[in-house]
Amino acid sequence: MTTKGSVFLIGPGFIGLQVLSELLQEGYEVTTLVRREEAKRKLEQLGAKTVVGTLESADIIRKHAAAADITIHTATADHLPSVAAVLEGLRESVKQGKTPIYIHTSGCSAIIDKSDGEYASDKVYEDDKPETIDSIADDAPHREIDLAILKARKEIGSKAKISIVLPPVIYGLGQENRLSIQIPTLTRFALKHGYAGYVGKGKAVWGQVHVADLARGYMTVLHHAEQASGEEVMKNPYFFVENGEEYSWLRIAEEIGKAAHEAGRVQDPTPREIPPEQWGDLFGEGSLAMAGQNSRNRANRLRALGWKPREKSTFASLSEDELPVMLAEKGEFKGYKVAGGS
Template identity: 30%
Template structure:
């Protein structure tokens, strides 16, 4: 009898991670998986154990635990924090240990984001620059100071050294209210960050807002589609490990449509009026004071980030939701946030 595939996942309680975890449990090979998750809450750890997950209480601050869990795994799905450089270094130490013990490079499926492509347009201009995830030479032109880039570079360098095979997924603006058994059990966060933060700020100020004039362009992707991408990459690795790009060739954008910030804020304005939370549909520009208050002084929502998911689609990813679905999701998201009094996380 062959030994089980040992999978370690970070972010199981999160928006992406919980959705990926459910797909792993529904996978045709699930009976051959031994899944371990690191969870901060002891109560939630007990909840995951009821679903057959080996949930360990800890966090990225527990360096030895994180390294040991990584070293014990054949595959790691990292869905927590695209900017957690120290955690990435710790996991890479774990991967090196695994490689030294087995002579086989373990698999690292890491979450970055298309924020790595972002400029400083501040909502005042669009861009014609479009990044292609299948063009490694172009991706390498990204400055090391770009968001998430320091972590991405550490991981691709480790892949180059040969002790890990790394696949970096970069989702766009993720939307949709996550659903599934972990949401129903109260174990998984069902909201994204960007859209709920914009909603929360607009509710508080009594009118939909935008950075600058909102002409900047971003891609978008539904949470179910991006969760599918993680599984499609796993399947491709399993079926044709030498044919799927990794390391410098292993960037996979999760995107399937584009929107301007103005279009999103305008739709948000309609929703706020319909729900009695504003008297005006037209969005207005956030003041500097509001940018400081709601977004920690960052004009990030006013940046441009444009890409092509050619690498992702080449391995069989077939996203279904489009920008039309994104805009249609805004009012239900507002309704859910109002109903649940959801606490909005500030953008960094």
């Protein structure tokens, strides 16, 4: 029998499967929310329990969040009803005398600027200075959901341990050969259009993290919550997870062009600006927010807790692991639909 707590995992996808692997390796009892029978069988073969439902299944989410010791939401940063259901479940758990843990996935789109890539910003957010993150605009990407969590966190107080994880650009080959969003979308664009490109002027900078390092970051946040008091966790909800690499979107386009050129799919590796009329093959109206603005941050809190990145670099991962998967893909790529337009 497991000596670890019970976990309700919402979103066993690119991030979630990697987190699930870490949880199972450490002996947690994990129940995942799953939509399809095929995925249900695979997850159960891995050792997880499953419950069939979607992000719209509020009663199911509330019930399982109330029953679990730990809830981790990795499905999306932009679905308020599922988060509201989790928060209701936490309230029920607290009424039962438990001190539940909730780790929510937001994202570093929340801290983008409006540079349109004209420059690399010198503004760097640090997660051991929560007041700077609290000061971002209420209408920033992901912020509506984060604010709902912060409001509930204040209402429930130290009786629940609630944290928000904000990943930067995530890269790496995940479980079941799954890929992330930003760099793969730009790469698929290059493979389709025959050139590597960037949105805006390309000078804006984002941090990076490999999905496996990110998953270990979630585990570090979890262990901190398990060991710290409710009062200690209440002091700061935010955790960045970056590996120390920062690249401009122009540099990313250069590396995509180089890798695609070496693969024989792009004749000229020199990147160029992607015109707005082609953004439909990127992130549509959300293209500047996803791949054109500055978003710089430091994971000071995780490093203080002993977390260290150990996976390969962004561009080694692109050329060695991710590009081969994309080269084998069939069908026409038509961009990535951004939830909530952010």
